[in-house]
Amino acid sequence: MRIGAAISVATGLYGISFGALAIAAGLSVAQTMALSLLMFTGGSQFAFIGVISGGGTGSAAFGAAALLGLRNAVYGTQINRMLRTPWPLKLAAAHVTIDESTATAVGQEDPAEQRRGFWVAGIGVFALWNLFTLVGAFLGGAIGDPARWGLDGAAVAAFLGLLWPRLKGREPVAIAVVCALVTVLAVPFLPPGIPILVAGLVAAVWGWISHGRADEGLEPDLDPYRADGPGPAAATEIPDDRRGPRGPRSGDRT
Amino acid sequence: MSGLWFWILLGCVVALATKLVGHLVPARLLEDERATRVAGVLTIGLLASLVAMNTVSSGQEVVLDARLGALVAAALALMLRAPFLVVVIVGAAAAALLRLTGLG
Numbered sequence: 001m002r003i004g005a006a007i008s009v010a011t012g013l014y015g016i017s018f019g020a021l022a023i024a025a026g027l028s029v030a031q032t033m034a035l036s037l038l039m040f041t042g043g044s045q046f047a048f049i050g051v052i053s054g055g056g057t058g059s060a061a062f063g064a065a066a067l068l069g070l071r072n073a074v075y076g077t078q079i080n081r082m083l084r085t086p087w088p089l090k091l092a093a094a095h096v097t098i099d100e101s102t103a104t105a106v107g108q109e110d111p112a113e114q115r116r117g118f119w120v121a122g123i124g125v126f127a128l129w130n131l132f133t134l135v136g137a138f139l140g141g142a143i144g145d146p147a148r149w150g151l152d153g154a155a156v157a158a159f160l161g162l163l164w165p166r167l168k169g170r171e172p173v174a175i176a177v178v179c180a181l182v183t184v185l186a187v188p189f190l191p192p193g194i195p196i197l198v199a200g201l202v203a204a205v206w207g208w209i210s211h212g213r214a215d216e217g218l219e220p221d222l223d224p225y226r227a228d229g230p231g232p233a234a235a236t237e238i239p240d241d242r243r244g245p246r247g248p249r250s251g252d253r254t
Numbered sequence: 255m256s257g258l259w260f261w262i263l264l265g266c267v268v269a270l271a272t273k274l275v276g277h278l279v280p281a282r283l284l285e286d287e288r289a290t291r292v293a294g295v296l297t298i299g300l301l302a303s304l305v306a307m308n309t310v311s312s313g314q315e316v317v318l319d320a321r322l323g324a325l326v327a328a329a330l331a332l333m334l335r336a337p338f339l340v341v342v343i344v345g346a347a348a349a350a351l352l353r354l355t356g357l358g
Contacts, residue, residue, distance in 0.1 A: 010337065010338070013338075013339050014338045014339045014342065016339065017338075017339065017342040027258070027262075031258065031259065031262055034259075034262055034263065034266065035262060035265075035266070038263070038266035038269075038270070039262075039265055039266040039269045040269070041269055041273075043297070043301065044265070044269055046304070047300065047304055048262070048265060050304050050307070050308055051307075052258070053308075054307055054308065054311055054313075055313050058257055058258045058260065058261030058262075059261060061261060061265070062261040062264055062265045062268075064300060064304070065265045065268075065269070066265060066268045066269070066272070067296060067300055068296075068297065068300045068301070069268070069269045069272045069273075070272060070293050070296060070297075071293045071294070071296075071297050072269070072272050072273045072276065073272050073273065073275045073276040073279075073293070074276060074289075074290055074293050075273075075276060076272075076273050076274070076275065076276015076277045077276045077277075077279070078276075079276070079277065080276065080277045080278075085277070090274070090277050090278070091274070093277060094270060094273040094274040094276070094277045095270060095273065097273045097276065097277070148350065148353070149346060149350055150320070150324065150345070150346035150347060150348065150349030150350030150351075150353070151346060151349075152308070152320075152321055152324075152349060153320060153321055153323070153324025153327075153328075153345040153346050153347075153348055153349025153350070154324070154342045154343070154345050154346035154349070155308045155345075156305065156308045156309050156321050156324045156325050156328060156345055156349075157324055157325075157327070157328035157331075157341050157342045157344060157345020157346070158338075158341075158342050158345070159301060159304040159305040159308055160305050160325060160328045160329060160332065160341070160345075161328065161332065161338045161341040161342065162301050163298065163301035163302055163305055164332045166297065166298050166301070167298070172298050175295055175298045175299050175302070176298055176299070176301075176302035176305075177302070178299075179298070179299035179300070179302040179303045179306075180302045180303060180305060180306035181306075182303070183302075183303040183306040183307050183311075184306050184310055184311075184316060187307065187310070187311045187314060187315070187316050188314055188315065188316060189314075190314075191314070192311065192313060192314060195303065195307060195311075196300060196303045196304060196307055199299055199300065199302070199303030199306075200296060200299060200300050200303065202299060203295045203296045203298065203299025203300065204292050204295070204296050204299075206295050206299070207288075207291045207292035207293075207294065207295030207296060208288065208291075208292055210291070210295075
């Protein structure tokens with residue numbers, strides 16, 4: 001319960017950066033809010049505005065956002081198995097099935113606590129994420145030229161911040177390096193936004209053909225954004241024995 | 255920007271549909287290890303690609319400018335375990351400072 005609340009506050013706060021960056025990318029306040037209210041999955045939302053601000057088309061932005069949201073389907077199976085949500089609630093549960101609510105639920109032992117953690121984190125993040133998106137959107141609109149304020153640098157930092165916690169072990173780092181290189185090499189030859197989809201294709205093929213190797217660092221149910229408050233960070237770490245069927249992780253985390 | 259509205263709303267529909275699939279499809283179909291692995295690798299690959307694109311691309315050109323400084327500064331902040339919002343502010347400040355001093 002406390003963990004869920006702490007995660008909500010920490011996550012909600014960086015809704016400010018999403019709101020400000022969305023406006024800097026050229027979206028209206030209404031479009032920015034539509035993404036936070038209806039898409040409601042931070043990585044995809046950042047991907048969408050990241051492609052648009054790079055000069056990409058709406059369709060390329062859509063493609064990047066849709067692919068980045070695929071992990072939520074995996075989260076959905078875990079939440080469904082844990083919570084056994086009855087039908088009318090399933091739609092609401094699906095909407096708030098995101099990194100934070102899944103990590104909170106998976107981090108609990110007791111089924112009642114899992115359910116409470118999921119809903120507190122899910123609804124809490126939803127409320128605060130949207131509130132702070134709105135704050136950020138108005139801030140972004142008020143400050144004028146985005147480049148002068150380094151908002152393009154903020155976007156770089158935001159994506160690195162989303163990626164960083166997932167770089168646990170050698171293979172995730174290798175995937176990240178290869179996909180970044182593919183993107184840089186593809187930029188001069190393809191329309192803006194498309195290099196991201198090419199990198200996504202490379203990643204998907206990598207995942208497909210490397211099947212069967214140790215899945216170190218690739219479990220989808222990590223706590224992707226370190227909870228920032230005092231205390232909860234350690235508590236949201238998922239104990240090894242709850243990481244699913246893949247067995248123990250080898251020891252070389254970075 | 256009405257064309258953009260279309261892709262925004264379609265993106266929202268697909269995002270919710272993706273989440274619902276996880277809740278509705280029998281677990282064993284999606285818990286296929288290969289599908290799980292592809293989803294994990296894809297997430298990392300796309301985020302890394304977004305980092306790269308936002309750092310060096312300017313339309314269809316590769317440009318090295320203040321954003322590279324933002325990347326380095328953000329990485330340092332992350333190594334020091336700074337919270338997300340601080341990392342973002344550090345990135346913005348680095349880019350703004352480099353431009354102000356004429357280095358970016």
